[in-house]
Amino acid sequence: MKTVLLLALLSLCGALGDVSLAKGMKQVGALPTLRPGALLVLGSKMARNGAVLVGLLSLIAAFLTFVVLLSWADLSFIVPATSLHFVLATLGAKWILQEHINRLRWFGTILVGLGVALLALPS
Amino acid sequence: MKTAVVLLLALLAQAGGNVCLSQGMRQMSAASQLGSPAIVALLLWGLANPTIWLGMGLLGVFFGLYAAALSWADLSVVLPATALGYVLNVACGAYVLHETVTPARWAGVLLIGLGVGCMSWSVRRPALTGRTIGDL
Numbered sequence: 001m002k003t004v005l006l007l008a009l010l011s012l013c014g015a016l017g018d019v020s021l022a023k024g025m026k027q028v029g030a031l032p033t034l035r036p037g038a039l040l041v042l043g044s045k046m047a048r049n050g051a052v053l054v055g056l057l058s059l060i061a062a063f064l065t066f067v068v069l070l071s072w073a074d075l076s077f078i079v080p081a082t083s084l085h086f087v088l089a090t091l092g093a094k095w096i097l098q099e100h101i102n103r104l105r106w107f108g109t110i111l112v113g114l115g116v117a118l119l120a121l122p123s
Numbered sequence: 124m125k126t127a128v129v130l131l132l133a134l135l136a137q138a139g140g141n142v143c144l145s146q147g148m149r150q151m152s153a154a155s156q157l158g159s160p161a162i163v164a165l166l167l168w169g170l171a172n173p174t175i176w177l178g179m180g181l182l183g184v185f186f187g188l189y190a191a192a193l194s195w196a197d198l199s200v201v202l203p204a205t206a207l208g209y210v211l212n213v214a215c216g217a218y219v220l221h222e223t224v225t226p227a228r229w230a231g232v233l234l235i236g237l238g239v240g241c242m243s244w245s246v247r248r249p250a251l252t253g254r255t256i257g258d259l
Contacts, residue, residue, distance in 0.1 A: 067148060076232075111234050
């Protein structure tokens with residue numbers, strides 16, 4: 001039960017982190033080069049962007065939950081089980097945001113759900 | 124090409140970081156006995172473990188590369204790469220950490236990879252269709 005609750009928390013924080021970070025990085029702008037100076041400028045812009053900060057905090061929360069989970073569960077179980085956040089994101093998009101979900105996305109969501117169910121089978 | 128190389132490096136760093144974190148956390152043999160109030164103590168204890176620091180460093184590299192890729196490519200382009208990441212992590216669990224990965228678990232990971240691939244493609248399709256209609 002403890003594992004299921006923490007997996008749910010991990011999935012929620014991961015989904016929020018991905019979306020916020022993607023939104024924030026689009027606002028910050030593309031990285032023109034990998035030179036240290038450009039990286040510093042980008043880092044400074046990221047530190048002042050609200051969506052990036054929300055994304056970072058969510059991903060830090062997801063990371064801490066992940067580390068705690070690793071203390072008692074297998075890596076080969078925990079990492080694929082985090083894909084549950086794709087299922088949560090699709091259900092949230094449909095029922096909360098009222099978005100149209102096409103058939104291919106539903107098919108992918110079902111495959112991910114079935115995959116997580118197979119992972120949960122006792123070894 | 125640049126996106127593919129950066130994402131491949133990111134996934135390798137992520138898998139390496141996860142292996143280090145898993146090993147570090149397993150060195151704390153009493154961890155599984157701890158209740159929720161002890162989670163903070165467990166995290167503090169983890170901060171003194173060099174393997175965990177190495178894992179966090181590699182995951183920091185992953186985060187930097189992932190964020191850089193997101194700055195020039197759409198999430199719908201970056202996301203399919205994460206499907207490969209699941210398989211890579213399970214392979215590391217099986218062959219580096221010697222975890223028991225049953226055929227059912229392998230099948231589950233492959234389904235997840237396919238599912239994430241379908242979901243990513245479903246995001247890309249409307250954009251391609253829209254462009255075609257616009258061009259007409």
